[in-house]
Amino acid sequence: MIVIMRPEATEADIAAVCQRANEMGLAGHPCYGVQQATISIIGFDESFSPGDFSSLGGVDRVVRVSTPHKLASRQSGLPATAIKIAPGITVGSGLTFVAGPCSVESREHIVHTARLVKAGGASMLRAGAFKPRTSPYQFRGLGEAGLDYLAEAGAAAGLPVVTEVMTPAMVEKVAARADVLQIGTRNMQNYDLLLAVGRTDKPVLLKRGMSATLTEFLLAAEYILSAGNPNVILCERGIRTFETHTRNTLDLSAVPALKTLTHLPVVVDPSHGTGRRELVLPMARAAVACGADGLLVEVHPDPDRSISDAQQAISPEMFAQLVRDCQAIFGALHPENARTTV
Template structure:
């Protein structure tokens, strides 16, 4: 349920509404838009049955949120959410480019990549220190050493760091280094982890599960939001279908659908969405055209020797060319 306040509603009228709701042990979320203030109510709203909220001074109307995802919905929060990460503003209208290797492999590799993507126009550096792999025998990441190398790259370039957190045990360590916590597709419904990252207050990038519906994806975002963390962005990274010519099927439909249903920023991941480097530029452009608030791209100095996801990684030169074509240079 949301309470839409009148344009002329005074601060004390809004506060009276808030005090009344909180006295009933319900939570309140205030969204101040350009035209109206929205008071969202979270919790068992049956206790409001006998409270004539419509008659309170300053109230314009009561709107019942029809979606199961409450805080993630546009009914609850009509204005688009803008997430600030240092000087980077995600969701503000200009696509944000995040780029870097799938995995941090060495100091030379990550620093070379960081300087190159920064020069090409990227504002965030992606890189995995903890790597969830299908095989237990594959490279699992450099762990804290990888996080330290990412921090060094940030110090040299000023790029914000995006890196994956896999479990609550390592969350404090990852949160110490990361600017944006990435929740991978395999962990989209790891609800305990979602709650814990929600408590950090740090920006979170929630990747869509490999076979998740849009509603399931938004419900996972709801777990983070419900812990008091409003800094959630969604990442479309392709879903599994019967197609064999690409690693996944990039669901471009999801971008405008999410923009319609939710106020949360949407990032597109054409690297995982296709799994093939030659298709990444086309799907990057298509994602921006569909309304994505940014891209997260895998870039490596030598994809042929990459320890993870080489076939879908752009070379430094290919990334530079793509940025020119996107108009970011």
């Protein structure tokens, strides 16, 4: 069950709900949202009724949730989540463009790229300082120096920063420099890491595991939510199938499916989803058409010279065209809300 508290509920009200759950042999896990708190009641609760909690002080309503991902579920009764990143920049309200190179290559490179993507229509900068690579002999990022360069580039261009964190031990350091913490596909089921980012106040961009079902994807989000962080952005980035023409198979059916299953915003990464430069623009258009809240795109000033993932990086000119096309599609589908945000 999910206990949804009133906006004016106090800490004492929340503690009383958790105490009642403990008395029933259950566990209450509070999650503090922007406007109100929710408490996930975990355990075998079939023998208990919503009335056991609805009479407590500060309780708005109680919802019985049948899905295993209780806090992420639309059954929780929570409205569609919109996540504020910075003034005027909200994921889940309008259309989001997050752009930048696969990795931070140098200070000059990332500052230059940040200004180019800002001019092209991006409202957030993405790049990797720590790069999980299949081969240990590939470029694995500049590490903490890359984090500093990325933060400097974001400030120079006036863009919030998204970057990947790979271990629980690095969460605090990455969170000090980034506005959004990314969990990559290889770490989607790194539960200690999910709990660690869940204990921060930074929004989390969670990428779908390359072989993950939607249920597994939502349960990974549930780890973050259950640790107290309500600001989770889901990212479809392609899954592994038998097809070898593309890097992955971009599962765009996941976007409308997730919209029926969860209140969390959903963005799409057509760069990793296809691995082919010529496919990024058409798949970005398709992602917006099927309901994505935004796009995560790899952009490089000279794509063929990118240190990592050159084959999927697009030029600043291609990115500007992508933004124009996707804005037009979004505007046609949502004329009442055609403003572009991140």
